[in-house]
Amino acid sequence: xxxxxxxxxxxxxxxxxxxxxxxxxxxxxxxxxxxxxxxxxxxxxxxxxxxxxxxxxxxxxxxxxxxxxxxxxxxxxxxxxxxxxxxxxxxxxxxxxxxxxxxxxxxxxxxxxxxxxxxxxxxxxxxxxxxxxxxxxxxxxxxxxxxxxxxxxxxxxxxxxxxxxxxxxxxxxxxxxxxxxxxxxxxxxxxxxxxxxxxxxxxxxxxxxxxxxxxxxxxxxxxxxxxxxxxxxxxxxxxxxxxxxxxxxxxxxxxxxxxxxxxxxxxxxxxxxxxxxxxxxxxxxxxxxxxxxxxxxxxxxxxxxxxxxxxxxxxxxxxxxxxxxxxxxxxxxxxxxxxxxxxxxxxxxxxxxxxxxx
Ligand code: GTQ
Ligand code: FE2
Numbered sequence: 001x002x003x004x005x006x007x008x009x010x011x012x013x014x015x016x017x018x019x020x021x022x023x024x025x026x027x028x029x030x031x032x033x034x035x036x037x038x039x040x041x042x043x044x045x046x047x048x049x050x051x052x053x054x055x056x057x058x059x060x061x062x063x064x065x066x067x068x069x070x071x072x073x074x075x076x077x078x079x080x081x082x083x084x085x086x087x088x089x090x091x092x093x094x095x096x097x098x099x100x101x102x103x104x105x106x107x108x109x110x111x112x113x114x115x116x117x118x119x120x121x122x123x124x125x126x127x128x129x130x131x132x133x134x135x136x137x138x139x140x141x142x143x144x145x146x147x148x149x150x151x152x153x154x155x156x157x158x159x160x161x162x163x164x165x166x167x168x169x170x171x172x173x174x175x176x177x178x179x180x181x182x183x184x185x186x187x188x189x190x191x192x193x194x195x196x197x198x199x200x201x202x203x204x205x206x207x208x209x210x211x212x213x214x215x216x217x218x219x220x221x222x223x224x225x226x227x228x229x230x231x232x233x234x235x236x237x238x239x240x241x242x243x244x245x246x247x248x249x250x251x252x253x254x255x256x257x258x259x260x261x262x263x264x265x266x267x268x269x270x271x272x273x274x275x276x277x278x279x280x281x282x283x284x285x286x287x288x289x290x291x292x293x294x295x296x297x298x299x300x301x302x303x304x305x306x307x308x309x310x311x312x313x314x315x316x317x318x319x320x321x322x323x324x325x326x327x328x329x330x331x332x333x334x335x336x337x338x339x340x341x342x343x344x345x346x347x348x349x350x351x352x353x354x355x356x357x358x
Pocket of ligand 1: 071073094109110113162164265
């Protein structure tokens with residue numbers, strides 16, 4: 001519709017005045033603000049174990065823990081997120097490397113964290129005085145505002161995956177951080193105390209024992225392995241999975257992100273599933289292929305890959321594989337905006353992931 005010159009002048013002036021008044025009209029926003037379905041900036045991406053561990057080893061030689069800040073951590077950077085050190089808009093995914101006889105000092109923060117152990121023995125993470133021994137495949141929780149430090153008493157380096165809700169807390173501008181008040185580590189009250197109290201689906205009687213925010217701070221691979229084997233034996237496949245839960249409440253072990261483990265058996269491919277929310281997959285054992293929105297990811301032990309919100313994801317093992325998975329689904333569920341759907345047909349493989357060349 002043509003408008004007269006004087007009206008056009010008034011409209012132009014309106015837009016200028018809106019801008020100087022820190023206002024924007026909705027009608028000029030365009031569809032990016034309210035897409036018909038999620039249109040993530042987050043990219044489907046992968047980090048290979050060989051690259052991760054080689055760079056972590058170099059950092060281990062060159063960077064002492066005080067020089068590298070509190071922790072020797074390499075954060076996985078999703079290239080869709082404008083350079084922020086985040087693997088998804090809500091999740092932090094990183095490799096942490098602790099040399100033999102090294103310690104990482106105590107602190108606490110509002111971001112919640114988990115460690116999934118990849119390599120090494122003889123290390124523990126002390127969480128509010130409970131020294132939790134770490135072995136490959138174990139999941140160790142450091143819930144929000146719990147003191148934590150890491151100790152490696154062995155002669156060899158220790159490597160684990162860190163998952164945190166730090167990007168969410170950052171975006172919400174809700175972060176607090178506090179170094180442990182003294183130079184020394186926390187006093188250790190004992191080893192694996194939460195496991196002794198809550199480790200097999202029972203809880204001690206007594207009201208104070210029911211008030212704890214996260215009663216169980218470690219989920220052992222021996223248990224995960226047994227549950228996954230049972231599910232496979234009961235006829236599950238090509239994918240079975242377990243979720244790590246708070247044994248007192250049955251809700252997520254960490255409130256802001258789910259912690260799951262999948263076992264994939266070779267022979268067939270899962271049907272593609274879309275979910276609202278971001279998922280990060282860590283290959284603990286085995287090898288296989290996942291198709292994420294038409295892009296093929298061939299993965300092996302130690303690789304980490306990420307699927308953005310609403311991407312169609314299907315998996316196939318080439319040998320039996322265990323994947324540790326974190327996702328922000330609990331946030332979506334808490335907000336009432338979670339959706340998922342299973343597609344009827346497998347996806348066409350349009351391309352194969354090969355880093356920045358793909
Ligand atoms: O080990 O305490 O990957 O505070 C990021 C922030 C690890 C840790 C990370 C942290 C830690
Ligand atoms: Fe921390």
